[in-house]
Amino acid sequence: MKIPVVKQILTGNDQIAAENAQTFRENGVFALNLMAAPGAGKTTFILATIDRLPAGIRPAVIEGDLASTIDADTISQRGVPVIQINTGGGCHLDAPMVRNSLPHFALSDIDLLFIENVGNLVCPSNFKLGSALSIVVSSTAEGHDKPYKYPGIFATADVVILTKADILEVFEFDLEFFKRGLKAVNQDAPLFVVSGRTGAGVESWVAWLLDQRRGYTAAT
Amino acid sequence: MKIPVVKQILTGNDQIAAENAQTFRENGVFALNLMAAPGAGKTTFILATIDRLPAGIRPAVIEGDLASTIDADTISQRGVPVIQINTGGGCHLDAPMVRNSLPHFALSDIDLLFIENVGNLVCPSNFKLGSALSIVVSSTAEGHDKPYKYPGIFATADVVILTKADILEVFEFDLEFFKRGLKAVNQDAPLFVVSGRTGAGVESWVAWLLDQRRGYTAAT
Numbered sequence: 001m002k003i004p005v006v007k008q009i010l011t012g013n014d015q016i017a018a019e020n021a022q023t024f025r026e027n028g029v030f031a032l033n034l035m036a037a038p039g040a041g042k043t044t045f046i047l048a049t050i051d052r053l054p055a056g057i058r059p060a061v062i063e064g065d066l067a068s069t070i071d072a073d074t075i076s077q078r079g080v081p082v083i084q085i086n087t088g089g090g091c092h093l094d095a096p097m098v099r100n101s102l103p104h105f106a107l108s109d110i111d112l113l114f115i116e117n118v119g120n121l122v123c124p125s126n127f128k129l130g131s132a133l134s135i136v137v138s139s140t141a142e143g144h145d146k147p148y149k150y151p152g153i154f155a156t157a158d159v160v161i162l163t164k165a166d167i168l169e170v171f172e173f174d175l176e177f178f179k180r181g182l183k184a185v186n187q188d189a190p191l192f193v194v195s196g197r198t199g200a201g202v203e204s205w206v207a208w209l210l211d212q213r214r215g216y217t218a219a220t
Numbered sequence: 221m222k223i224p225v226v227k228q229i230l231t232g233n234d235q236i237a238a239e240n241a242q243t244f245r246e247n248g249v250f251a252l253n254l255m256a257a258p259g260a261g262k263t264t265f266i267l268a269t270i271d272r273l274p275a276g277i278r279p280a281v282i283e284g285d286l287a288s289t290i291d292a293d294t295i296s297q298r299g300v301p302v303i304q305i306n307t308g309g310g311c312h313l314d315a316p317m318v319r320n321s322l323p324h325f326a327l328s329d330i331d332l333l334f335i336e337n338v339g340n341l342v343c344p345s346n347f348k349l350g351s352a353l354s355i356v357v358s359s360t361a362e363g364h365d366k367p368y369k370y371p372g373i374f375a376t377a378d379v380v381i382l383t384k385a386d387i388l389e390v391f392e393f394d395l396e397f398f399k400r401g402l403k404a405v406n407q408d409a410p411l412f413v414v415s416g417r418t419g420a421g422v423e424s425w426v427a428w429l430l431d432q433r434r435g436y437t438a439a440t
Contacts, residue, residue: 037257037362038257038362039359039361039362039366066342066369066371066372067369067370068368068369070365070368070369089342091311091340091343118342119257119341119369119370120311120340120341120342121339121340122286122309122310122311122338122340122343123311123340123343139259141259141359141361141362141384142257142361145288145290146259148288149285149287149288149290149339150258150286150287150339151286152309164361167387167390170387170390
C-alpha cells in the first residue's frame, strides 16, 4: 500500500504558495523571501533597504522566528507595518503560515513585502511562499565556504546578498572563493556585497530591486 | 486508521542512539555532539580544543555537512582521524548515519570523538546521536539574541560555547543579555566564552571537558 504523504504535503504547500502569489499580484505587492543562517543580519539588511526606498514605495515585513518578537519589535519601532509568525519550533516558514498572516495587513497599502524566514540555511529552500524573489543572505562572519557547504539553498536564490562587508577583512574572507562556489551552483543570481551597518553597497542593491519590481509590476 | 509514522522514526533513531552510546562506552570513547548555526566556528573550535588536549587523549572527528569535504580536509591536514558524512541535503545528522560511520574508525584508539553536526540551530536538537554531551556553539557574530530566538536547541545543551569572543566588541555583543536568555531556557548548562583564533578561554573549557570525561570513564 502506497502512502504518498510527503508528496501531498509539498503539493499542498505549492498550491497555497501559488495562491499567495496571486494575492500579491492582485494587490500590487512585490514580495521577497529572505533566507539566511541565524544571525546573518537579515533584519539589519531589511531596515537598511527600507531606509533607502524612494517615497511612494510602502514597505511591510513578516518576521519568521521559532519564538520571540525581538525582530518584529525592532521593525515596529521604525514605524513599518510588521507581523510576527512564531513557528513554535518549526525550522522554516511555509505558504499556509504566510497566507494566514496576510489578513492582518492592509495589502493594498503595501508595495514591497519583506518575508524574513526562520534562520536556517537548509529547510526554508524547500518551501515556496509565493514570493516574487528568493533572496539568500550570507554574512562574511560565516566564512567564504557557505555556497560549497549549503549548495541547495544557494541554487534556489534569485539574488544573493553578502552582508557584514565592513568586517570582511577581520574574517580573512576570500570573496573570489565565495563567488566561485556560488557560480558553481547558480549561474544566474547576481551578488550584492553590502554592509547593513555602514550602508555600503545598499544603494546599488536597492536600484536593482526597484528595477525587478518595475518588471514585475509591468507584467501584472 | 492510525499511522504513527513520526513516532516510529523517532523511536528508531532513539534506539540506534542508545546502541551508539553503548558502543562508545564499550570502547571508552567520550563522544560530543556539536550543534551550531552555519559558520559559528565549530571546526576552528574543535581544532583549538584538540591543540590543548594532554598527551594520551586521542581525538577523532566526524564531520557532518550537506555537501563538500572542506572541514574534513582541514581536520585531516592536522593528522586527526576524520570521517565525512554528507547528508545530501539533509538538515541534521541522525543516529543511523553515525552508526554507519563508526566501522571506518579504530574505536579502541579513540578517547574523544567530536561529532560536528550540520550547521543548523533548529533540526539537530531533535535527533540524538548517542553522544555523552550535547554542545551548542554560538558565535558573537550571530548576535546576543540567539537563546531567545532558538530556545529549543539551547534547552537541550549540556554546555554552551560562545565563540569569536575576540570580536565581541565589534558586534556590540551584550554578554549579560545572552546569559539571561540562556538561563531562561537552561538552568544547568555552563557557558564558556572562547576565541578559537586567539585561544582565549579554551584552556578552562578543556579542563572542564576532561573533568566530564573522567566522570564518564569512572562510571563505565
